[in-house]
Amino acid sequence: MAPFYACNSPEHALSRRQFLAGAVAGLGGLSFAHMVQPAAAEQLRRMQKRVLVIFMAGGLSQLESWDPKPGTNTGGPFLDIATSVPGTHICELLPFTARQMDKIALIRGINTAEDEHGRGAYIMQTGRRPQPAETYPHLGSVAAKLLAPPTSALPGYIHVTPSGSSGFNRQDAAFLGPRFASVTLADGNPPANLLRPPTLTEQADMERNAIRARLNNRFAQGRRSADTEAYTNSYDQAAQIMRQRAIFDIGREPAHIRDSYGSHEFGRHCLLARRLLENGVTFVKVTHSNYDTHHENFDFHIEQLGEFDRTYATLLDDLAQRGMLDSTLVIVMSEFGRTPNINRTMGRDHWSRAWSVALAGCGIRGGAVVGRTNANGTAVTDRQVHGGHLFHTYFRALGLNPNRNHYVDGRPIPMADPTATHIPEVLA
Amino acid sequence: MRIFPASLVPWSGLGRVNPVRTRMIQELRHNSPLLSCRFDPAGRFVFAGAQDNSIQRWELANARKTSLTGHRSWVRGMAFLGTTRKLISGDYSGRVLTWQLDADAPTPEQTIVAHRGWTRMVAVSPNGRLLATCGNDNLVRLWNPADGTPIRTLEGHTCHVYNIAFHPGGQFLVSGDLRGIVKQWDLARGTEIRSFDAAVLFRHDNTFRADIGGVRSMAFNADGSLLACSGITDVSNAFAGIGRPVVVLFDWRTGSRRQLLRPAANFQGTAWGVGFHPSGFIAGVGGGNGGALWFWRPDQPQSFHALNLPNNARDLHPHPDGRRLAIAFFDGAVRIYDMMP
Numbered sequence: 015m016a017p018f019y020a021c022n023s024p025e026h027a028l029s030r031r032q033f034l035a036g037a038v039a040g041l042g043g044l045s046f047a048h049m050v051q052p053a054a055a056e057q058l059r060r061m062q063k064r065v066l067v068i069f070m071a072g073g074l075s076q077l078e079s080w081d082p083k084p085g086t087n088t089g090g091p092f093l094d095i096a097t098s099v100p101g102t103h104i105c106e107l108l109p110f111t112a113r114q115m116d117k118i119a120l121i122r123g124i125n126t127a128e129d130e131h132g133r134g135a136y137i138m139q140t141g142r143r144p145q146p147a148e149t150y151p152h153l154g155s156v157a158a159k160l161l162a163p164p165t166s167a168l169p170g171y172i173h174v175t176p177s178g179s180s181g182f183n184r185q186d187a188a189f190l191g192p193r194f195a196s197v198t199l200a201d202g203n204p205p206a207n208l209l210r211p212p213t214l215t216e217q218a219d220m221e222r223n224a225i226r227a228r229l230n231n232r233f234a235q236g237r238r239s240a241d242t243e244a245y246t247n248s249y250d251q252a253a254q255i256m257r258q259r260a261i262f263d264i265g266r267e268p269a270h271i272r273d274s275y276g277s278h279e280f281g282r283h284c285l286l287a288r289r290l291l292e293n294g295v296t297f298v299k300v301t302h303s304n305y306d307t308h309h310e311n312f313d314f315h316i317e318q319l320g321e322f323d324r325t326y327a328t329l330l331d332d333l334a335q336r337g338m339l340d341s342t343l344v345i346v347m348s349e350f351g352r353t354p355n356i357n358r359t360m361g362r363d364h365w366s367r368a369w370s371v372a373l374a375g376c377g378i379r380g381g382a383v384v385g386r387t388n389a390n391g392t393a394v395t396d397r398q399v400h401g402g403h404l405f406h407t408y409f410r411a412l413g414l415n416p417n418r419n420h421y422v423d424g425r426p427i428p429m430a431d432p433t434a435t436h437i438p439e440v441l442a
Numbered sequence: 443m444r445i446f447p448a449s450l451v452p453w454s455g456l457g458r459v460n461p462v463r464t465r466m467i468q469e470l471r472h473n474s475p476l477l478s479c480r481f482d483p484a485g486r487f488v489f490a491g492a493q494d495n496s497i498q499r500w501e502l503a504n505a506r507k508t509s510l511t512g513h514r515s516w517v518r519g520m521a522f523l524g525t526t527r528k529l530i531s532g533d534y535s536g537r538v539l540t541w542q543l544d545a546d547a548p549t550p551e552q553t554i555v556a557h558r559g560w561t562r563m564v565a566v567s568p569n570g571r572l573l574a575t576c577g578n579d580n581l582v583r584l585w586n587p588a589d590g591t592p593i594r595t596l597e598g599h600t601c602h603v604y605n606i607a608f609h610p611g612g613q614f615l616v617s618g619d620l621r622g623i624v625k626q627w628d629l630a631r632g633t634e635i636r637s638f639d640a641a642v643l644f645r646h647d648n649t650f651r652a653d654i655g656g657v658r659s660m661a662f663n664a665d666g667s668l669l670a671c672s673g674i675t676d677v678s679n680a681f682a683g684i685g686r687p688v689v690v691l692f693d694w695r696t697g698s699r700r701q702l703l704r705p706a707a708n709f710q711g712t713a714w715g716v717g718f719h720p721s722g723f724i725a726g727v728g729g730g731n732g733g734a735l736w737f738w739r740p741d742q743p744q745s746f747h748a749l750n751l752p753n754n755a756r757d758l759h760p761h762p763d764g765r766r767l768a769i770a771f772f773d774g775a776v777r778i779y780d781m782m783p
Contacts, residue, residue, distance in 0.1 A: 087474065092534075306681045314654075314681070316578065318652065359683045361683070
């Protein structure tokens with residue numbers, strides 16, 4: 015559904031400043047207008063809430079990560095290990111993460127009841143079950159709209175993928191409009207053809223852009239829509255990316271920082287994510303591929319989590335040392351978990367009935383564990399939650415009110431599934 | 443070339459076997475999937491490592507079953523120290539345990555913390571004086587099997603070491619890793635002599651960003667002139683296990699690849715076990731879309747006989763009588779097959 019901004023309805027103006035009521039209160043009752051004075055700008059920047067999603071594509075096994083069941087018929091070959099939180103054990107494949115457990119909250123009682131990749135990913139990225147009549151925006155698009163500073167010129171939602179092609183993905187934003195769509199950086203590279211060709215002088219480029227802007231303005235008079243705005247905005251963002259392309263160059267990081275993240279793809283992408291967040295991008299999703307281990311689940315989890323573990327632990331530590339962790343919500347999610355049953359080729363298949371997500375950072379009570387599965391991990395036995403509960407929790411952690419509405423052509427659409435509530439045990 | 447003690451060479455009891463007549467003669471069941479199987483050198487028992495962390499022992503004459511408990515993870519590697527009637531087993535927690543193999547109720551006698559990460563295979567030298575282990579710390583380690591003291595660490599692999607085998611001559615050990623690099627080690631000096639290229643057993647699947655393959659089984663023929671390494675090749679989808687079983691056959695003298703042995707019929711999966719019969723043919727088992735047992739001649743790339751198995755096969759071991767085979771299955775059974783007409 016494409017929003018029609020030219021309607022000038024007051025509802026669509028519902029924006030970041032309205033959702034940030036809590037943040038304003040935290041500044042001693044100053045109004046938003048006062049906050050954006052230059053003297054308060056730095057404070058606002060430091061208060062800027064951000065989100066980093068690490069998407070374990072294909073479906074991370076909860077048994078080989080957050081909810082191990084060693085010594086059971088479903089437990090697999092790995093042992094569990096103690097963590098920095100007394101009484102909390104995770105899989106031995108995560109030794110570095112175990113030391114950061116006091117920063118991490120585990121939700122072990124997830125039942126999303128959806129075992130298909132695309133639909134599972136949709137639930138985890140929108141907080142809603144797929145419905146034929148409505149498409150909901152990604153968490154990243156909501157964050158881009160409600161958390162990104164009005165002055166931010168960089169895209170609000172960036173997705174770093176291991177492969178594919180770079181570009182804009184308007185469908186992610188759904189009814190929020192293409193301005194809040196994600197920008198994919200394939201292997202961390204900015205979209206191609208952003209740089210001015212050598213044959214085009216800077217002066218000629220400026221004149222060309224000025225002509226384009228005049229034509230855009232003329233066209234927009236009376237015909238302004240989300241699409242025309244997004245079109246214009248994409249040029250502005252492209253120009254910003256060109257000007258700030260050094261942000262994408264992790265080679266500018268000190269060698270010891272690059273080493274600590276790891277030289278592999280996932281390490282480089284997480285370091286890039288930190289640089290993007292540090293430089294004003296509101297929401298970054300890093301995809302780690304791949305966990306769809308129908309065959310040789312255990313060998314593949316050794317390999318994949320061998321990359322994930324140290325990088326994730328380093329990332330949390332780095333964010334904390336830079337003073338960013340308190341304002342950055344870090345979510346480790348998949349589209350679902352994996353079957354407790356071990357199949358005939360030593361794989362695990364798709365399993366959404368009892369699995370886990372890890373949260374850290376902004377608004378999260380580190381060390382919390384909520385939800386429980388039975389002895390061999392086949393079912394949730396305590397505090398079962400679904401995607402709706404997760405989204406309520408994310409929004410609360412970010413200081414947003416999940417019970418407010420988006421408005422599309424005057425029609426209210428709840429920000430989060432109104433049948434669910436947040437998970438208070440994991441909130442600080 | 444020295445003469446080898448008959449008890450240390452699989453299938454050394456030569457008989458007029460006919461692989462084409464192979465049939466199941468005994469089914470021994472456990473209630474957990476099995477990963478590995480070995481006959482003891484006297485051929486009285488068959489042992490199997492299970493996914494419940496146990497080793498199961500069956501006495502072949504009466505099918506009496508005994509559970510050996512003490513491992514903390516799955517057991518894939520088992521070997522025997524015939525002189526002292528010890529079973530030596532390695533698990534995926536990295537530990538190696540020793541047991542009195544014919545005790546009424548064997549208990550662990552000795553524990554060696556052999557590797558960081560999985561211990562993937564154990565092997566005992568032909569003269570019984572060396573125990574070798576390999577694992578996920580990219581190392582091959584040599585031990586005194588009598589007391590578990592370390593003798594030497596062989597470094598050089600750059601990824602998980604999946605398998606090891608002593609050359610029947612006793613001077614050399616070979617080790618094969620995830621990427622299909624097979625190294626020959628001089629045991630006296632602890633040095634790498636040469637490497638064999640079994641990279642056909644490895645692929646990096648760029649779609650899934652993952653490595654797949656490895657030397658899943660390894661065996662020498664009786665006189666040590668041939669080395670067989672088995673696994674999966676032609677992988678088109680790592681995470682669905684879409685690939686073909688294969689055995690890479692090397693000429694020991696030249697180090698060159700002599701043959702790629704493949705099933706004659708279409709089969710998707712991994713060749714989990716391989717072994718030589720002293721009369722010259724090679725047997726292999728696989729699992730994937732079912733289970734199969736194949737027989738090859740060293741000079742022919744396609745199997746001359748195959749037997750569909752009732753379930754996914756995960757390991758193969760020859761009985762010292764030269765006529766029987768043990769095969770470990772996903773469905774929890776060890777099935778004994780007879781090759782005598």
